[in-house]
Amino acid sequence: MARGPTGGAGPGPVAPSAVPPRLVAVPVNPDLQGRVLPPTPPYLVGREKVREFARATGSTSPLSLDPEAARAAGHADVVAPPTFAIVVQEATLAQLLAEPDAGIDFSLVVHGDQRFSYTRPIVAGDELTATLTVTSVKTLGGNAMVTAASDVVDQAGEHVVTATSTLVVRGDS
Amino acid sequence: MTALEVGAVVAETTYALDRGSLVRYAGASGDFNPIHYRDDVAASVGLPGVLAHGMLTMGLAVQPVVAWLESLTEPGRPPGRVTDYQVRFTRPVVVDPEAGAEVVVSAKLAQLDDEAGTGRVDLTVTAAGQTVLGKAQVRVAFA
Numbered sequence: 001m002a003r004g005p006t007g008g009a010g011p012g013p014v015a016p017s018a019v020p021p022r023l024v025a026v027p028v029n030p031d032l033q034g035r036v037l038p039p040t041p042p043y044l045v046g047r048e049k050v051r052e053f054a055r056a057t058g059s060t061s062p063l064s065l066d067p068e069a070a071r072a073a074g075h076a077d078v079v080a081p082p083t084f085a086i087v088v089q090e091a092t093l094a095q096l097l098a099e100p101d102a103g104i105d106f107s108l109v110v111h112g113d114q115r116f117s118y119t120r121p122i123v124a125g126d127e128l129t130a131t132l133t134v135t136s137v138k139t140l141g142g143n144a145m146v147t148a149a150s151d152v153v154d155q156a157g158e159h160v161v162t163a164t165s166t167l168v169v170r171g172d173s
Numbered sequence: 174m175t176a177l178e179v180g181a182v183v184a185e186t187t188y189a190l191d192r193g194s195l196v197r198y199a200g201a202s203g204d205f206n207p208i209h210y211r212d213d214v215a216a217s218v219g220l221p222g223v224l225a226h227g228m229l230t231m232g233l234a235v236q237p238v239v240a241w242l243e244s245l246t247e248p249g250r251p252p253g254r255v256t257d258y259q260v261r262f263t264r265p266v267v268v269d270p271e272a273g274a275e276v277v278v279s280a281k282l283a284q285l286d287d288e289a290g291t292g293r294v295d296l297t298v299t300a301a302g303q304t305v306l307g308k309a310q311v312r313v314a315f316a
Contacts, residue, residue: 049201052200052201053201053202053232055197055201056194056197056198056200056201056202056229056232057198057201057229057232057233057236058186058188058232058233058236059236059239060236060240061236061239061240061243062243062248063243063252069248069249072249073249073250073251073252074251081232081235081236081239082232082235082239082255082258082311083228083231083232083235083258086202086228087202087203090202090203090204107218110262111227111228111262112261112262113259113260113261113262113308114227114228114231114259114260114262115257115258115259115260116257116258116259117256117257118254118255118256118257121254
C-alpha cells in the first residue's frame with residue numbers, strides 16, 4: 001500500500017505557501033474546499049430497488065416491503081430505508097473523485113464518517129437530483145480528511161435529504 | 174404510546190452475515206469494490222480478510238430502531254421515523270468465508286423531547302466483541 005515518496009511534488013497542485021511543510025506529502029488539493037459540483041442526472045427511485053435494498057440491509061419494515069402497507073400509512077409507494085440515500089449520493093462522490101485537480105487517490109481513500117439528515121423519507125417514484133459541496137478539507141497526522149455534503153432534492157426542487165461523507169485519504173506511509 | 178424512559182435499551186438484534194450477504198448488498202447498493210467479495214484482492218491491499226461494506230453495517234444497525242418506532246404505532250397508522258442518522262466507521266467487520274460474522278446492535282434511548290415529539294437513540298454496534306461503529310446516533314420523530 002505504501003507509495004513512493006513524492007518529494008513534495010504530489011500529483012495535485014499543492015501550493016507550498018498554503019500548506020505546512022510536513023504536510024506537503026498529502027496530495028489532496030486544499031482549494032477543493034467550498035467547491036460545488038454540477039447536479040447529477042435525475043435518479044428515479046424504483047419500487048423493486050427499494051425492496052431489494054431493504055432486504056439486503058435486514059429490514060422487516062412493511063412500509064419498505066409492501067406497497068399496500070406504505071399506502072395505508074400515507075405514502076405514495078414503498079419507503080426507502082434510512083441509508084438508501086447512499087445510492088443517490090454515490091454518483092456525487094464519483095464526481096468528486098474524478099475532479100481532475102482533486103488529487104484524491106481512490107486506492108488511499110477510507111470512509112471515515114457518514115450522516116443522513118432527512119426532511120422527508122425517500123419514496124419509490126421520487127426523481128432525485130444530488131448536488132455535492134465540499135464543506136471541508138483538513139489534514140490530520142499526515143492524512144487528509146475531505147468532508148462533502150450532497151443535497152438531494154426531488155423533481156419539485158424540494159429538499160429530501162443531505163448525505164454527508166468524510167473521506168480519509170491516507171498520506172504516504 | 175408506551176411510556177418512554179431515557180436510558181432504556183429499546184432494541185437489541187444480532188445479524189448473521191455471510192459472503193452472500195455482502196454480494197447481495199453489493200448488488201442492492203451498486204458498491205462493487207472487490208475487497209467486499211474477493212479474498213485475494215483484500216489480502217493484496219493488506220486487509221485481514223474480506224470486509225463487510227461499512228454502509229451495510231450502518232444500514233443493518235438502524236433497522237432495530239425502525240422496527241421499534243413501528244412497534245410504538247398501531248398497524249396502518251404512520252409510524253415515527255428516522256430524521257437523522259450518523260456513524261463513524263471505527264473498525265472493519267471481517268467476514269470469514271465459512272463462519273461469516275455476527276453484528277450485534279443495541280439501541281438505547283439517549284434523549285427525549287416530549288414537547289417536540291423527538292428523541293435520540295444511541296447505538297452500540299459490535300462484531301467479534303469489538304465496537305465497529307462510533308458515535309452512532311439516530312434522531313427520530315415519534316408519530
